[in-house]
Amino acid sequence: MHKVNSRFHNxxxxxxxxxxxxPILATFVYSLSSRWGATVLPESYTLDWYRQLLTDPRFLQAFGRSMLICILSLALSVAVILPSIFVVFYYFPRLDKLMSLMILLPFAVPPVVSSVGLLQLYADSDVSIVGTPWILVGTYFTIALPFMYRAISNSFHAINIHDLMDAAHLLGASSLRAFLFIVLPNLKKGLMASLFLSFSFLLGEFVFANILVGTRYETVQIYLYNMRQTSGHFTSALVMTYFLFIFILTWLASRFGRGVQ
Known part of the structure; x- marks a missing residue:
């Protein structure tokens, strides 16, 4: 009976x-076809669509912009969330449940509503950041916080931070030195998993990028949206390239996250 259930589940x-x-395989085959009309399979295959994509300066610039925004946002997130989690777990452990609840607030408001609010907030402000990448960096920073907090907090739960810090203090290390050279290396897997997971999510974000900056600072998702009216073969090559990159990031996040409890 157990074997039958196992086979059924498989x-x-x-x-x-x-x-x-x-659909993924169909998109991939379509991206490799030169013509695919009334036949079951493509009439011929070619790599010209990928060649056109990877040599398109507009795509390379959009990809570079997306990478820059994601890296800046995640760097800001790490600089804020990592010391905050350390303070909570080491000095105020009772605040962990409150932090776990508060960190989910960015997802409580739909992206469209948040975008409209940000536009109204900064429209008449002396700080002119609407339509610039800086407003995206600030927005993506808040989006990445929940992913990073959960992964890093799980790493803190897996280690005995008080014993590590006490041992470091007995050996003459300051709290800052103990955090940098003892606690931080033990958080490597959780930190890397949160970075790759957040990066893959931010790279695919479209609503904030479209409303807040649009074509004034074209990212990969905006580029994909603007190129939707071009050749379907070219668009399929773009989708498969993007999918492959996201798949690699997700795989890396899963690999680093295996050791995180």
Whole structure:
């Protein structure tokens, strides 16, 4: 009976995965085809669409902008959230539940509502950041906080921070030195997992980028939206390139996250 249930579960899982892979495989084949009309399979195959994409200066600039915004946002998130979590777990452990609740507030408001609010807030402000990448950095910073807090806090739960800090103090290390050279290395897996996961999520964000900056600072998602009316083969190549990059980031996040409890 157990073998029958196991086989049934395997069949169900394989069937679901197969159904999910069909559109991805179809998009990939379409991106490699030069013509695909009334035939079941493409009439011929080519890599010209990928060659056009990877040599398109507009795509390379959009990809570079997305990378820059994500890196700046995550660097700011690490600089803020890592010391904050350390203070909470070491000095005020009872605040962990409150922090876990408050850190989810960025998801309590829909992106469209948040974007309209940000536009109204900074429209008449002396600080002119609407339409610039800086407003995206600040917005993405808040989006990345929940992902980073959960992954890093799980790493803090997995280590005995008080024993590590007490041992470091007995050996003459200051709190700052103990944090940098003892606590931080033990958080490496959780930190890397949160970075890759947050990066893959931010790279695919469209609503904030479209409303707050639009074509004034074209990112990968805005580029994909603007190129939707071009050749379907070219768009498929763009989607598959983006999907491959996201898949690699997700795989890296999963690999680093295996050791995080």
């Amino acid at each position: 069949v169900v899982v394989v069937s679901i995965v197969g159904v999910m892979l069909i």
